[in-house]
Amino acid sequence: MTCMGKVVLASGVFDLLHYGHLKFLEKAKRSGGEDAKLVVVVARDKTVERMKGEPPIMPEGERRALVEALKVVDKAILGFEEFSMERVLQTVKPNIVALGYDQGYLEEDVKKAAEKLGMKIEVVRIGKFGRRLSSSEIKRKIAKRFAK
Amino acid sequence: MTCMGKVVLASGVFDLLHYGHLKFLEKAKRSGGEDAKLVVVVARDKTVERMKGEPPIMPEGERRALVEALKVVDKAILGFEEFSMERVLQTVKPNIVALGYDQGYLEEDVKKAAEKLGMKIEVVRIGKFGRRLSSSEIKRKIAKRFAK
Numbered sequence: 001m002t003c004m005g006k007v008v009l010a011s012g013v014f015d016l017l018h019y020g021h022l023k024f025l026e027k028a029k030r031s032g033g034e035d036a037k038l039v040v041v042v043a044r045d046k047t048v049e050r051m052k053g054e055p056p057i058m059p060e061g062e063r064r065a066l067v068e069a070l071k072v073v074d075k076a077i078l079g080f081e082e083f084s085m086e087r088v089l090q091t092v093k094p095n096i097v098a099l100g101y102d103q104g105y106l107e108e109d110v111k112k113a114a115e116k117l118g119m120k121i122e123v124v125r126i127g128k129f130g131r132r133l134s135s136s137e138i139k140r141k142i143a144k145r146f147a148k
Numbered sequence: 149m150t151c152m153g154k155v156v157l158a159s160g161v162f163d164l165l166h167y168g169h170l171k172f173l174e175k176a177k178r179s180g181g182e183d184a185k186l187v188v189v190v191a192r193d194k195t196v197e198r199m200k201g202e203p204p205i206m207p208e209g210e211r212r213a214l215v216e217a218l219k220v221v222d223k224a225i226l227g228f229e230e231f232s233m234e235r236v237l238q239t240v241k242p243n244i245v246a247l248g249y250d251q252g253y254l255e256e257d258v259k260k261a262a263e264k265l266g267m268k269i270e271v272v273r274i275g276k277f278g279r280r281l282s283s284s285e286i287k288r289k290i291a292k293r294f295a296k
Contacts, residue, residue, distance in 0.1 A: 016286075017165050019210035022217050057289055058281075062167035069170050071219050133206075138164075141205055142287045143294030 005035030009094035011079070012103075013043045014063050015056035016139070020132040025072050028098030031124045039092045040067050040076040047083050057139075085113040089121065097121055101128040153183030157242035159227070160251075161191045162211050163204035164287070168280040173220050176246030179272045187240050188215050188224040195231050205287075233261040237269065245269055249276040 010028040014021055029038040042064040049055040056063065060078055068076035080087050089097075089110070097110045107123055114121040133141065158176040162169055177186040190212045197203040204211065208226055216224035228235050237245075237258070245258045255271055262269040281289065 017214070018206060019214055022214055054293065057286060057293075058166060062280075066165070066167055066170055069218050069220065071217055132210075138205060139290045139294070142290045145202065145205075146287070146291030147295070 005037055006032035006095040007037050007039060007093060008032040008096045008098055009039050009041065009088070009092045010098045010100075011041040011043065011088070011106075012100065013048055013056055013135070014040075014067050015048075015058050016135050017063075017066050018133065018135065018138060020129055020134065022070065022072070023129045023132075024098075024100050024126055025067075025070065027126045028124075029072055031098055031126070032096050036096075037074045038072060039094065040073050041079045041088055041092065042067055042076055043079050043083075044081045046081045047079060085109045086117060089113050089117060089119060093119075094121060096124055098124050098126050100126055102134070153185055154180035154243040155241060156180040156184050156186050156244045156246055157189065157236070157240045158186065158246045158248075159189040159191065159236070159254075160248065161196055161204055161283070162188075162215050163196075163206055164283050165211075165214050166281065166283065166286060168277055168282065170218065170220070171277045171280075172246075172248050172274055173215075173218065175274045176272075177220055179246055179274070180244050184244075185222045186220060187242065188221050189227045189236055189240065190215055190224055191227050191231075192229045194229045195227060233257045234265060237261050237265060237267060241267075242269060244272055246272050246274055248274055250282070 008028050008031060010025055025038060025040065029036050042060065045055045045060045064076050064078050067073055099106055110121065110123050156176050156179060158173055160169065173186060173188065177184050190208065193203045193208045212224050212226050215221055247254055258269065258271050
């Protein structure tokens with residue numbers, strides 16, 4: 001009997017793709033065991049603008065394509081402009097949702113939506129990787145150089 | 149009879165990996181036809197510092213790992229701190245060297261080194277992709293936002 005691998009869902013903005021993102025995605029996929037598939041939901045420009053007050057540096061189509069170009073990623077899709085955890089879960093049908101160290105606020109959202117949909121979904125938390133720069137820190141470092 | 153695919157060599161700094169880099173690498177690989185292997189030489193921090201007056205934002209180990217994590221890339225290696233086209237060609241043994249739109253200055257270097265080494269190497273020039281931001285333009289855009 002062959003068993004299908006688990007589907008792991010990860011999400012993020014992935015503006016200025018960096019090594020920390022890669023490590024996060026690799027750990028996320030590993031959480032699904034062998035034969036896991038990693039599906040990544042990339043946040044829409046409008047969603048980011050609404051949440052952070054300004055759009056990402058790189059447009060959503062390019063952010064999505066770059067994430068999907070990674071060996072570790074099986075599929076990358078754009079999120080919904082009107083963010084909805086339920087619609088995301090219905091679309092991807094994950095066995096596992098992997099949350100990054102700064103995505104803890106999504107845990108309740110996932111659990112509530114899964115319960116409402118009657119889906120059995122495990123939430124795993126992925127830790128941070130040493131002293132690596134986050135996207136915001138990278139941006140600050142760049143800005144500092146230009147200000148010199 | 150099976151023919152081995154061509155080895156295509158591309159190189160760059162790949163600080164802040166972006167969609168333009170991906171398109172460049174995809175076109176570079178395609179220039180080698182089917183079964184081509186793409187080897188990427190990633191510039192060392194010290195080489196970049198010597199050329200541009202400051203080191204890249206992201207350290208060389210992370211830049212290399214991220215480039216190698218791309219599906220299109222078969223292998224990514226760090227360059228030599230004392231930049232030497234001859235050593236690069238001897239190490240990678242490429243059939244083709246693909247140069248980006250802003251790497252024209254390397255063409256003579258490649259040709260001279262190949263002649264000296266008695267290697268038959270084709271140089272292909274990869275054009276720019278529409279109005280995409282370069283790494284420097286991305287950095288300027290970030291700096292501008294922070295200056296507001």
